[in-house]
Amino acid sequence: MPQTTTTTPRSNAREILRLAVPAFGALIAEPLFLLADSAIVGHLGVDQLAGVGLASTILHTAVGLMVFLAYSTTPAVARAIGDGKLGKALAAGRDGVWLALLLGLALAVAGFVAAEPLVGFMGATGDVQQFAVDYLRWSMPGLAAMLLIFAGTGVLRGLQDTRTPLVVATAGFAVNIALNVFFVYGLNMSVAGSAIGTSIAQWAMAAVYLVMVGRNARHHGVSLKPDWHGVRAMTKVGSWLMLRTLSLRLAILATVLVVTAQGAVNLAAHQLAMTIFSFLAFALDALAIAAQALIGKELGARNAERVRELTRTMIRWGLGFGVITGVLLAIAAPWAGYLFTSDAGVRSALTVALWVLAVGQPLAGYVFVLDGVLIGAGDARYLAIAGVVNLVVYLPLLVVIHQTKPDGEAGLLWLWASFALGYMLARGVTLGLRARTDRWMVLGSH
Template structure:
């Protein structure tokens, strides 16, 4: 039976309120980590070029590690949201604790690897002789904060699954302020140099992790959930995260290949590519915020045995993704005369970046659909399909990317290949959502 127009409008308004309530705070929290790096760079940059170069190498390695383990947030969000939908908050928080214990174990393993191998890793990354000592110092100290960073990821997933994205925003803001103050005090006040910056960031991250744990522990006590590590639960969390790890590594491989191809095109092209990639990443935060809302809401609907509600909210979120993508694309076109001079005054670099920038603008609606459907399938716990789809996308992108220099194409052609990659992702995700096979209901998948 067809629903009345007034009823449909009421349903859409309810979905819109949920999406906005979750997506807007999520966007603020997503921006926090890049802001940490920017603040550290601004403070360390006044120490000297070698120190800043060392920070750049170490930060790139740390950011890669964080991106690899982002499944801690994604998998936990979906699992917790399902149990919230099933109205079993005790099991929801218990599931979240399993993710947090897994984060601690993985963090300890990373420390055990990074501390002895830091000089080798920095050398492999191509740090100069003058920058390498600073990179090693920063990397070794910052590695001590990796368990806290991973706990933050897992605990963020818990709160998102509980339909709370405001607390992560507040914690992120407090962490950013604390990080800036500690860096200034330790780098300049205490005279610790780049080591002070690393210690400041570690302390701020530990403070953020502690704040999250206070919130989660209070919830556990309120609902009678155990805080003790459970081997079976931790193992299940790890197994759920493996497909998302494959997905993330495939995506990272695509971005690395794109950068490698751009480097072969020439200095002006690689410089322009880095500018465009920075913008593309910034735009991704806005779209990823909608995806995070999708993870939380879809998981809740499926946990409540409401596949039709999940399908309806999926449809509405796709509309949001397209609309936000169109707005972002228009903003890119309008702001390009102001945006490019912020990064370079070289007319050759500007000429290389401009047409590729227009391709990025035109592709934003596609990106909007991709991010939304990615979040929907994550919320449904459809990790194995996401892993398979991303591997297929990688296999399509590799020959397309390497044909660019072989056929004499430039940066515009490379970003055309990037748009092809996003189009393939959109098709694989659309086929899956259209099939309905992701609509698996119940407290667990």
């Protein structure tokens, strides 16, 4: 029978904050890694910064496709916890970790071999191309670690623990900065040093998660050996989430293809703007992570009314948080460029992009929260189909910008208006329509 509990807005707020506040710190670790890399590399020159931006787009396209390792593990573990099945929860987490390791090793080898043709496909030439290849190849040793971090974080989120990932992420960020400065400037290794330092920091973080997941499993009598049926089931569930993520990454890749044709200045400014967007997106995604953990748990406990209350609360919070971050970004936009580059042209173009991004922040807050709610509910098939629809809406906007070829900063202005407003609006409509129904609310553990 469905469970019912008496809740108040204050208790909802406490539950959301208990998970969202630590999740915020953990989520921004990856964009903080990129911000640190951009700040360190940016002072080497425009070509180095543009090369790292291009390589980062390719790297995080591959990594982003694997985010299902966290997004499928969290609700699976949370549902089992809500249904009182701890052993099943830990087994799902273990299988997710094994899948992450296997995928990470395969992608690392493929990425090292294909680095040069991938960068060439993106349209880079000369020094920008060489710097991009160097950064991409030296990032490959850390790729498996990045996927293990996804899986390990997903397990802990499902167990309603977002504080431990915060501690791990904070330590990893500090180590990353120290190593990057040492390799880039101390050993004069340029962009390769930045990639090596980040890879080492990521493996240190992954080791912590491996120890924690293994210790939990052994303590509760769960074997560390993979259940290949469970691994295959995780892959099947994740395939829809991968398609959903693929649509998001294709949108970002298509955007980079358009901005690459606008020249190195706009490409460098776009890389910085996209890094800041990622930072803010992960910050907003803290609410989405809370949604994934809480919605999964309450659906597992068959508490439909609680799910509805949490969804309404988090939508309000997402919109409010988007307004706050938008105002702060608009104020900071004219000065943000000084943190990353000494090139006046890049700073000026970045300011324009950030003002557009600031306007779209409330919409982004709404989108990220509803995305988290539906992921937590395991509504992966709808998310995948909606992602394809959103991409179909967005690509014609990019085609128009590419064909009309607006000059200088105007090109970046229209590009970011299409992405931060047009594309995000399409996502908001498709997610909002789904959330208004009850078809995504499947009760109990699977």
